[in-house]
Amino acid sequence: MSIRSGRQTNAWSDNWWPCSPLRSFISPRAIANAGFSLSSMVADLVAADNGQWLWPEAWYDAYPVLINIDIHQIIAGVNDRLWWKDLDGNLQHFESGEVWNSLRNREDKVLWVNSVWFSQCIPRHSFHLWLVIKNKLKTQDRLTVWEAGSATNLQLMCCPLCKYDRDTRDHLFFQCHFSSEVWGLVRKYVDMGGVLNTLSSIIQWMELVANSRTLEHIICKILVAATTYFIRQERNNRLFSTLARNADALSKIIIDTVRLRIMGFKVSGEPKYDKILERWLISKNMALEPS
Template identity: 30%
Template sequence: MIKDSKWNWPLGWINRVLELGNLSVPVLHNDVADKVIWKNNNGNEVDFSVGRVWKDTRECGSKVRWSKVVWFSQCVPSHAFILWLAMRDRMQTQDRMAKWCPATDFSCMSCDKQSDSMDHLFFRCEYSNYIWEEMKEYIEDKTIPNSWKDVKDWIIRKKSNNSAASVIQRLIVAACVYMIWKERNTRLFSKTQMPKEKVRDKIIEVVKIRFIRLRFKDGDEYNKVKKKWNIV
């Protein structure tokens, strides 16, 4: 990059980043090894790392209340991503698509009674409602509401920590959202369908397998969860 004590930037770089032409040329010492340095947002020169560059250049928003509901060390990444979309109301449900295609007659792929929406899919539709009611037994709280807004409020109010009960609750919510959304898309694009009982069983299976692989502090709460899920 430096030739005859002058910058020798590629022409494409100069055209894209005009500030390169204003940088002072450092004095090079042949007896000193080259070192990559990054100047952070505070103006301090630090050792270069991809992590530091990402942290300084990314757009930072305010922390949301549900961050630990979605992202925690014991989560299933694919489930967490779909739940993240759901928590942000960014899933391409039919009520959103209807705004782009108002002449199209949309109907829920599971019940065929109305167009799907966040509130319908999670968990007003008779198909997803059956699954959610069944999984409430494993959360051991039958008072949990069935509308998506109220479900979000409920899970946000719950403690998000590393206890067995907290982890299993968040795993169940994420698995329900993921599996129901996956089944909806399978019906839409592949024209195949799975009975609601089988989707329920798959949710139980994936949550149980994930839970078995985790480690928790032994105690009454952990033993209660193991008994509920028939984990030896």
């Protein structure tokens, strides 16, 4: 609080001085014995005639830190001002956003964020991809850490897609024989250079193109998210139902989903987009530049 009239700032509980609140070292009993109440405002502690502090002289011996408190010039009729100190220690106007940034748990900024969240993304696919990268999916390797099920059941666990290995995150995306085949089919529609069928290789690529706004890279980002989403969906279908699609059928669903998203773009008729649109079987009159 920045003191003006001193009528909006509690003397004991509010933060109006570097060592505030005063209640952190002056007890309620000492406050009461000095003739004040816990609801006293800063203005109540300043003498109207000479502007001196009204607390007992003995407090300077009991609480030497009070010596350093400057006497505030009271400006009658002007409300005290509320400020917020941001993470850098600068005083800012109070905003709920500043409170949130100060209270929330903050981690180092990741380089791939703009490859997951961008204006042209499919939100549910991006959310799923975020879970994949953070390794938050309930895969069988995580169940072993939670000690879910008997030891026999854990030994019998295997990937529902390839029936060979336990379905870990890295196995599903895309080292599993089935998911690797799907990834190989859909990546023919994009140019991802030397990206391998491993999640680490894909994340490394995502970091490199995170801030790219070219049509090619935007489509690549959408395709990566869609592929992980439908691979996970196929895994759950086979695990919890009798539904099963082969690699060709699943890759077609992924390609059709991405194509439909591209058709929603506003793409100009520039020649540089022609090959991309032809590859996705989209006519030129549907094309516009991604916003």
